[in-house]
Amino acid sequence: MNFLTEDFERVNNSSGLLKLSLSESSKKTLVIDQSLNLDLELNNGAELNIIEIYKGQGAQQAKHSIKLAEGGRLNYALLQLCENDSEVDYELNCEQKDKSEFNFDSFAFGAKAFKKSINVHLNGERSQCDLKGLFCADSDRKVEEKILVKHSVPNCQSSQLYRGLFQEKGQGVFDGKILVEHGASGSLAFQNNRNLVLDKTAKIETRPQLEIYTDDVQCAHGATTGQIDENALFFLRARGFPKGEAHKLLVRAFAREVIQNFKYDECRELIQKAIFKD
Amino acid sequence: MLEINDLKARVDDKEILKGFSLNVKPGEVHAIMGPNGSGKSTVASVLSGRDVFEVTGGSVNFKNKDLLELKPEERACEGFFLAFQYPIEIPGVSNSYFLKSAVNAQRKYHGLEEIDSADFLTKLKEKMALLEMKTSFLSRSINEGFSGGEKKRNEILQMLMLEPSLAFLDETDSGLDIDALKVVAKGVNALRAKDRSIVMITHYQRLLDYIEPDFVHVLSDGKIVKSGPKELALELEAKGYDWIEAK
Numbered sequence: 001m002n003f004l005t006e007d008f009e010r011v012n013n014s015s016g017l018l019k020l021s022l023s024e025s026s027k028k029t030l031v032i033d034q035s036l037n038l039d040l041e042l043n044n045g046a047e048l049n050i051i052e053i054y055k056g057q058g059a060q061q062a063k064h065s066i067k068l069a070e071g072g073r074l075n076y077a078l079l080q081l082c083e084n085d086s087e088v089d090y091e092l093n094c095e096q097k098d099k100s101e102f103n104f105d106s107f108a109f110g111a112k113a114f115k116k117s118i119n120v121h122l123n124g125e126r127s128q129c130d131l132k133g134l135f136c137a138d139s140d141r142k143v144e145e146k147i148l149v150k151h152s153v154p155n156c157q158s159s160q161l162y163r164g165l166f167q168e169k170g171q172g173v174f175d176g177k178i179l180v181e182h183g184a185s186g187s188l189a190f191q192n193n194r195n196l197v198l199d200k201t202a203k204i205e206t207r208p209q210l211e212i213y214t215d216d217v218q219c220a221h222g223a224t225t226g227q228i229d230e231n232a233l234f235f236l237r238a239r240g241f242p243k244g245e246a247h248k249l250l251v252r253a254f255a256r257e258v259i260q261n262f263k264y265d266e267c268r269e270l271i272q273k274a275i276f277k278d
Numbered sequence: 279m280l281e282i283n284d285l286k287a288r289v290d291d292k293e294i295l296k297g298f299s300l301n302v303k304p305g306e307v308h309a310i311m312g313p314n315g316s317g318k319s320t321v322a323s324v325l326s327g328r329d330v331f332e333v334t335g336g337s338v339n340f341k342n343k344d345l346l347e348l349k350p351e352e353r354a355c356e357g358f359f360l361a362f363q364y365p366i367e368i369p370g371v372s373n374s375y376f377l378k379s380a381v382n383a384q385r386k387y388h389g390l391e392e393i394d395s396a397d398f399l400t401k402l403k404e405k406m407a408l409l410e411m412k413t414s415f416l417s418r419s420i421n422e423g424f425s426g427g428e429k430k431r432n433e434i435l436q437m438l439m440l441e442p443s444l445a446f447l448d449e450t451d452s453g454l455d456i457d458a459l460k461v462v463a464k465g466v467n468a469l470r471a472k473d474r475s476i477v478m479i480t481h482y483q484r485l486l487d488y489i490e491p492d493f494v495h496v497l498s499d500g501k502i503v504k505s506g507p508k509e510l511a512l513e514l515e516a517k518g519y520d521w522i523e524a525k
Contacts, residue, residue: 235366237350238326239376239436240384246351249379253370253419260370 011036022046022072038064042072042100051264054080054088054111061089068100070124076104077267081274082111084141090116096156097124105262106133107271108143117146122156122184133162134258136275137170138202144173151179151217155186163258164195165251165275166202177209178219185214191221196254198228252276279304279475280345280444285336286500287324294320296500297336300477302444307476309486309511312497313519318479319363321497322448326360327353341443355387357443359436361450365429367421373432374416377402377439384440405438409465427458434465445469447478451485463488483515496522 011018011032021041022028029049032038035056042048046069054060060082068074074094082088088111094102108114120129129149137143149158164172178189195204208223228250236246255275259268280302287295294317302308312318324331325338327350338345345353368376382392406413409431421429430450437445447466451459466476466489478489486494486508494510495502496519504510504522514522 229366231366232368234328234350235362235368236380238354238360238362239380239440240351240354240387241380242351242383243349245383249371250368253368256370 022048035060035062037062038066040064040066040074041069042067042074043069045071047073047075049075049263051077051267052079053270054078054082054090057083057086059087059089062091064092066092066094066102068094068096068102068127070098071100072097073101074103075263076102077262077264078104078106079267079270080106080108080111080114080116081270082114084110084112084139086111087113088115090114091119092117093119093121094129095121095123096127096129098126100124100127102127102129103263104129104131104133105259105264105267106131107135107259107262107267107274108133108145109136109271109274110141111143112141114141114143115146116144118148120147120149120158121152122150122158123152125153125155127153128157129159131158131160131162132258132261134165134255134271135162135172135174136165136255137172138166138168140169140171142171142173145175146173147176149178149189149191150181151184151187151189152181154184156184157188158190160191160193161258161261162193163254164193164204164206165198165255166195166204167198169201171202172204174204174206174208174223176207176221177211178221180212180214180217180219182213185216187214187217187219189217189219189221193223194254194257195223195225196228196251197225198251248276279306279341280477281337281339282325283337283339285321285324285338286334287320287331288334289320289331293334294331294500295324295336298497298501299336300495300502302475302477304443304475305470305472306493307470307478307489307491309478309480309491309494309508310497310502311480311483311494311511311514314481316497317500318497319448320500322360322363322446322479325353325358325446326350351383352387354440354442355384359440359442359445361430361433361437361445361447363448363450363452365421365424365433367419367424369419369422371420372417373420374402376420377436380436381439402439405435405465408438408468409435410461411435426453427455430454430462431458431465434462438465438469441469443473444475444477447476447480449479449481451478451480451482459485460488483511486511498522 019039025045027047032052135143174193206223282300285298496504
């Protein structure tokens with residue numbers, strides 16, 4: 001499957017709002033390459049793939065509202081590949097019922113300012129969400145990742161895996177929260193944010209948060225920020241890699257840790273092109 | 279091959295090598311033994327070009343070049359190989375990609391074309407079979423989640439693929455059980471040749487049962503205090519390092 005060449009349904013919508021309700025057990029793939037708001041409902045067992053690509057210039061904003069009914073499954077890839085003068089405000093709210101599944105792969109690089117807020121409400125038993133993201137900034141650009149995953153009922157699973165990459169006065173914020181409410185026993189929640197800062201002019205602020213109001217849960221979270229590992233760099237040089245190439249290899253490896261698990265190969269290719277120019 | 283004369287090196291204000299000399303001819307296998315803190319690993323680090331150490335005196339000639347003037351990658355491309363005591367993990371870089379890129383980086387240095395993929399794979403599989411490594415290893419990230427034994431085996435695999443003129447093994451035997459030690463020794467012995475040299479740093483005589491050295495040296499307080507044939511290792515094992523240091 002290749003969403004870049006194959007004829008998937010491309011959304012062309014001038015009203016700025018797309019309302020879609022997917023009936024039971026139906027399956028659909030949508031490619032969105034314009035700025036609009038989504039109002040989605042996936043009914044029992046429906047499956048939807050969305051690839052949303054932000055390009056272009058100027059101020060853009062999106063506010064998406066998504067409801068996944070029992071057994072609904074949404075695979076979502078968001079690529080932000082904007083021009084340097086653009087400012088994007090992005091918000092996605094997703095409510096999940098029993099046994100529904102939300103997989104979200106995101107990549108952010110390019111806009112002058114990109115603010116993203118993802119709110120997932122696990123409000124049906126055995127629902128699960130898997131959020132992954134690579135966010136990068138350089139040349140005075142700023143990117144903010146705000147995530148809230150709320151566990152309200154028992155036996156749900158959530159995972160957040162985010163990698164940030166910063167250099168040349170790029171700035172980043174990671175503000176990720178897991179909230180396990182009273183009564184949400186048997187919750188499994190995981191959050192991990194690692195950031196690589198390639199020089200002293202770049203900045204990242206990371207705020208991993210965990211709030212738990214019930215017993216019998218398994219939660220883990222962690223965040224690290226660091227530079228290129230000098231030991232790894234030396235190891236590669238000691239095997240014959242010139243310093244510059246060894247450095248490049250390590251930066252790519254860092255990014256690959258998250259994007260290798262992205263659903264679409266084409267997304268990986270677009271990302272490689274955007275950040276590594278190849 | 280390698281002539282080290284009166285090498286002195288320090289880290290911060292602490293002098294660690296205090297006049298280390300060693301002469302390794304082509305085809306020879308040398309073992310350097312010595313107590314903890316005698317400077318064994320410092321020798322390996324300094325020779326490989328680690329910049330945490332400052333060389334304050336002496337000279338190192340490697341294949342008629344001043345080794346100390348070369349960058350770490352140039353040393354590697356000239357045929358110097360260090361098997362690391364603590365192999366590094368690099369998530370996100372697969373072993374096969376890394377090995378091929380390393381081979382090609384060294385070929386490029388010598389003005390050669392990239393290695394043919396099929397030839398590379400044939401050779402790699404042959405070396406992996408020798409080291410009793412599973413093919414699933416190829417798609418895994420460098421040393422990520424590997425056991426201590428697997429990491430050491432991986433160092434030896436890199437050595438076999440890069441075919442250095444001089445291999446410096448820094449405590450490659452530490453942390454290995456007897457079966458893994460035999461496999462690693464088999465790999466090292468496969469590299470032995472008239473025009474290649476091996477220097478092993480070790481705490482234990484046990485390794486030398488499997489990789490027989492031509493010479494054994496005892497390092498103490500930053501310099502070699504005794505050299506002899508392989509029997510010296512047995513004597514050390516029986517009498518301990520105090521026997522040397524007391525003299």
